[in-house]
Amino acid sequence: MPGQPDPHMVPFEEVRTEDDLLPPGAEPGTVPTDLDQSTGLERFEILGKMQGVDVFDMRPLDASRKGTLDNPIVVKSAGDEQFAGCTGYPVDSHVTLWLSMSRDRPIERCPECGGVYRMEYVGPPDDPHANHGHGEEHADGHTNYEEPKTFADFVKPEYRGTP
Structure with missing residues (x-):
């Protein structure tokens, strides 16, 4: 009824x-x-x-400012990786560029406008015994998976601004 x-x-x-x-x-x-x-x-x-x-939490990301290394735009994620679309600052100053962040590489910078985004993991705590699908697990608990190299791998650490 x-x-x-x-x-x-x-x-x-x-x-x-x-x-x-x-x-x-x-x-x-x-x-x-x-x-x-x-x-x-x-x-x-x-x-x-x-x-x-x-x-x-489907609210849009903060578009009132451009993220910097000292004050990045925070993107929350319950998974191991997250994509975010950057349209520049001011908003819509360039076409949408999709940026990929992960728990291993949480900071990403837009190649067009330089805006900085940081993924904040909000998912469940890690299970130390879980194999997250990153390659074949060996008896010692290590995997043979190696993440593919990107241009970000060749950025000097002092430019990365890793917190």
Whole structure:
């Protein structure tokens, strides 16, 4: 019944496991809504939005200034890598250039305008026993994966401004 709480729906603040993100489905003979049929992260996002919580923080990046090595534009990421699109400062002063940051290389500088971005990891704590897909793991816990070289590998360390 519209306007009535669904007894099968777990409220956003009570979601603890993946099982809490399984929907009840629609009543026979009706067209299901997104809330009736969404599962997993999509359902988690919808439940959050119903209570005014933007679980993925989809706000635009700070475009009121150009990031510098001393004061970069911070890009939050729950994963090991993140892409950010730079359009220059002032905004739209050049075409969008996509910059790639990672936990191993969190600072990136736009080659067009010089704006500096820094990835801030906000994901779960590391599992020291996890193999993150970076090559074949050996008995000693090391992998044979080597990240491909880019022009950033040849920048002098004093120019990098690593914090």
